[in-house]
Amino acid sequence: MRLRNKPWAKDKIEQYPQYVVADPEAVKGNWGNAFAENQPLHIEIGTGKGRFITEMARVNPDINYVGIEFQQSVIVSALDRLIEAELPNVKLLNVNAADLKSFFANGEVERIYLNFSDPWPKIRHHKRRLTYKTFLSLYEGIMPKNGEIHLKTDNQGLFEYSLTSFSEYGMLLKFVSLDLHNSDFEGNIMTEYEEKFSKKGNRIYRCEVQYRKK
Structure with missing residues (x-):
């Protein structure tokens, strides 16, 4: 989907440093x-x-x-x-x-949310997926030993790839749902994409994974 350019966006962002951190x-x-x-x-x-x-x-x-x-x-x-x-x-x-x-020191971030990330479906682009092993290593560098990643997507291919990637990295799968909106999971907060895709009848996948203590 092509984004509509907003030439005024930069100026507005700079007007609110209390919300958008200018120098992380x-x-x-x-x-x-x-x-x-x-x-x-x-x-x-x-x-x-x-x-x-x-x-x-x-x-x-x-x-x-x-x-x-x-x-x-x-x-x-x-x-x-x-x-x-x-x-x-x-x-x-x-x-x-x-x-x-x-932007973040080692152990500073306890949890990372990956919601409806770009699935990069072509095989040659797999290293760009946010659950590829180099990204998992990146996240691990800013999290404590038991830090967690929570992932939601409507893309079955990305979800299956991510579960494999998490497992091969040695992470613990704490929760897996193959149909979140028809499960007994409580407290789900939807993203804009989640609402859009679920209204189209798309199944929503969700998992929680944890780095193992070393």
């Missing part, structure tokens, strides 16, 4: 001080328009959240949500997630 490298290792309260830190990679991260922050005030989105024309929608919600426990980063180690 300067905060590395001290994210607890970036929020009103020093609490456990969870991040979402590919936060999109911010529905998920904002609602998670609303229902879990004892957790701090950071939503990461590379596209300026998309993150401004998340910024609008955050301005309206006025939540003290969520921040946004307009950065490339490939540089996570520049």
Whole structure:
């Protein structure tokens, strides 16, 4: 899907440094001080328009959240949500997630959410998938020994690939649902894509995996 260019997005982002952290490298290792309260830190990679991260922050005030989105024309929608919600426990980063180690210290992030990530369906693009082993190593470098990844997608191919990738990396599969919306799972917060795809009748897949202590 082609994104509509918003030439004003950069200026708006710069007007709200209290919500979009301008220099995350300067905060590395001290994210607890970036929020009103020093609490456990969870991040979402590919936060999109911010529905998920904002609602998670609303229902879990004892957790701090950071939503990461590379596209300026998309993150401004998340910024609008955050301005309206006025939540003290969520921040946004307009950065490339490939540089996570520049923004977070070892053990600083307890949980990572991967919601409806690009499936990169062509075999030659498999290294770009956010559950490829190099990304799993990247995440491990900013998480404690028992850090968790929570994944949701409507793409069966990506889900199956991810389960295999997690297993081959030696991670513990704590929860797997092959049809989330027809399961007994409680407390699910939908993303914009999740609502769109589920209305089309697409099955939603979800899993929770944990790094093993070494």
